[in-house]
Amino acid sequence: ALVYEGLILPPLRRKSTLPQLRQAWEKRIQHEGLVHSEWGRPSNGRGGGEGTPLDLDRFLAERRPQLLWEMEVDLFSVGDQKGAALRMLQHIEKNMGHEHAADWIGEFERIVKGEPEPGTAPAPSPAGGPKKGGPEAEKEEPGS
Template identity: 40%
Template sequence: MLIPIRLKRRPCAAWIACLSVCMATGAMAQTDNLTEADRIALLDQLEKIQKQSDDRVSGLYRRAIQDYRAAIRSDDATMDLYLKCYEKVHFEDEKRKSQEFRDWKRKNKQRLSSSSMRMALRHQLSWLLLSIEAARREGDVSELGDRAIQHLDQIFQHAETLKEHRAVLGQNALSSVFAQAYKLNIKVKDWPKSALDIAQIYDKVVMPPLRQPDRISRLRTAWKQRIMHEGMVFEKWTEAKGTTIGKKDALRSPQMEKFLSITRPQLQWEMEVDCFEAGDERASALRMLKHLETNLTHKDAPQWIKDFQAMIQPEVDSESVSDGEQVASE
């Protein structure tokens, strides 16, 4: 909000209107500098414009939130709103004929009538609502961690149903047609773009407030949930290509095998390092030692050993070092 300079005497409304006309017609081109009266008048107008803009944006947000909340009550209501938003963004705003929209709906009838598509859109809309709430908190999203995890849980509870609509689930909710239709210009620093942005959900929202000595157990639980959710992406949404009946490779996809052999051990190591740095040094150190013994052939094991050595290396007193160097020199 621009705050105008306040003087004892303010220009009258007629003078302000006259100034606006003069500026528009170029009558003021004869001088390069603004007078104090000019500045007061301009700031007064800017204040009014700012208020109009704030009122308009606030009104748009209120309407959007009301419509979104009404739509997420059911999959059908979500689809109804989606169609209205899609028509506005891709047809009305582009000055295309209503017949073209009807043709588009007819061509995509099967997909649009799919219950799984409607469910995916409902998840997307739900994440958009949470994103709006994060924006209104001005970056303090520490209290939204549990709700973000609930979104993930709900998605994976219906993983088979939602499998073919991963693109919808992974789309940036702030650039979806739901947001575009209401002209929501929202940016939230470090906020996950969708409910499938698992790493960001945990790294930026869930874990930061848990990195405290008295919250170590919750931090470790959050890490285990993250590892579980990242594994479910491959378990639920990748195809097994094994050919040996009765063997494990017949039940797991190559992506899942890679997760189990490479990614999961990496995440488990990061979990122990995180807990160690948050204050759980002894227990985490013992777990890291056990992890190294179990994963000696992992490609990152040599680096883990170096990092572990640096972490547990006794701290050297700088004064003692100086005294030692002095004695040695004598």
């Protein structure tokens, strides 16, 4: 997960690379699923094997839907607002029983309205707009 968040996904977070960003997210989700799948198998001398098939079931029921949600939020923020918003609605409908479904609904409402994330300050706006006279008019002369 750290490799994807730190190295793979950041350079793809541009509107011009939306398809590649989506593919990278899908690979991340697939790789995390493989880890859980392999973790639950008997080791047969290959390491791993400490987990149980329940680890994969838990991944499929809990973690995978969360990762899919995070992918759509990422795609929305990069520029795929229409497509990602539709997929987010479908995702919520499909996963209404998920422990984070209520959070997803709130987050969906917030991002489609363009509201900042809770706990972050909104971007400051200039009070009263720009001053007349352009940027030079804003400078004060010493002693005035």
